[in-house]
Amino acid sequence: MRDFITIEGLGWIPSWVIGAAIILIAVLLALAFHSLLLRLARRWIGPDRQFLNMLLLRTAGPSRLGLVIVAASVALRIAPLEYRIVSAITQILTIVFILLLGWAAVTAIRLATDLYLGRLRSRSDVDDNLLARGQITQTRILSRTATVVVMLISFAAALMTIEPVRQYGVSLLAAGGAAGLVVGLAAQPLLSNIIAGLQLAVTQPIRIDDAVIVEGEWGTVEEITSTYVVIKIWDWRRLVVPLKYFMERPFQNWTRETASLIGSVMLYVDYRAPVAAIREELQRIAEASRLWDRNVVGLQVLEVSERTMQLRALVSARNAGMAFDLRCEVRERLIDFLQREHRDALPVQRQEGLVSADVALRRDGPIEDATSPPAASQESPAADDRRDLRSGERRPA
Secondary structure: OOOOOOEEEEEEOOOOHHHHHHHHHHHHHHHHHHHHHHHHHHHHHHHOHHHHHHHHHHOOOHHHHHHHHHHHHHHHOOOOOOOOHHHHHHEEEEEEEEHHHHHHHHHHHHHHHHHHHHHHHHOOOOOOOOHHHHHHHHHHHHHHHHHHHHHHHHHHHHHOOHHHHHHHHHHHOOOOOOOOHHHHHHHHHHHHHHHHHHHHHHHHOOOOOEEEEOOOEEEHHHHHOOOOEEEEEEEOOOEEEOHHHHHOOOEEEEEOOOOOOEEEEEEEEEOOOOOHHHHHHHHHHHHHOOEEEEEEEEEOOOOOOOOOOOOEEEEEEEOHHHHHHHHHHHHHHHHHHHHOEEEHOOOOOOOOOOOOHHHHHHOOOOOOOOOOOOOOOOHHHHHHHHHHHHOOOOOOO
């Protein structure tokens, strides 16, 4: 049996009232102590330490609640309450305290991530920002992975404090036994994507704002979570792709090594097209465009067929979006140039040739000479009889 503390002269008060009063006093003392500690911590940290000040501000609520839980747990040990009530309340307070520790850890991870990303955003506004985008990608992936791990550990530790389900908490952490096998199989897609996220953070096949072609769709990497990637397609649709897709299947990354891109424009023209004049016009178009980065411009005859030539115009831009717009501009202005200055350079269908003499003879027949005698009649006697009857004359026998 549990030994209760007896107070002289208060025997008429119910034990649960005394226990509640003891717990209330402990909670009030914990709140006052937390307020004092918070003030002392702010003075000790000072205004220059941004991370610690923001961490202290964001974790003020969890730390206050945690201190209250500790004070209530101590008060329960001396309160004159029944053992089963004390055991149940202690169990609940222990679970809440574990979850609070996980909450505080997640808050610290997110705060550190936000501060670090805030410093990187100032360096990601430039055109060639591969290093900054790579660090942003790594930070976001590692932060979300750490958040998932902390939440998993907190949940497993909370389960381990409950006797009937303790084995599930142990299995969740150690992945052992039958329960661990069931949990492992159920969490296989989540775990595979988390592992793929770690691989992606280290190897970096894609970064935030990379221009990619995935499943035949062109777009930019808008968001990378712990389990999937969001691709913003050129027409503002969103393509959601699992993380492990980028570790298992091929895709195109237009900005893997540098943000600058060379855009190509294909034209089909007639053999009479003046290639040199088109090349000079391409140079003028590029120099007049604000999208050209002054690096690459050129025109080549790529292929020829029996009817047309294929020209390829190359122009470079500072990033993928500018390269796409520059290609459209060059294509439009080159077509306009050909329509205005060289209409004969546009592709046409030709049907030319001479009819040979033997074909003409077979079609029209031989030409008769006016001096030659007429050809003998080839008509039959029956035909002569029909002609005589129509004329009303009888042919002599």
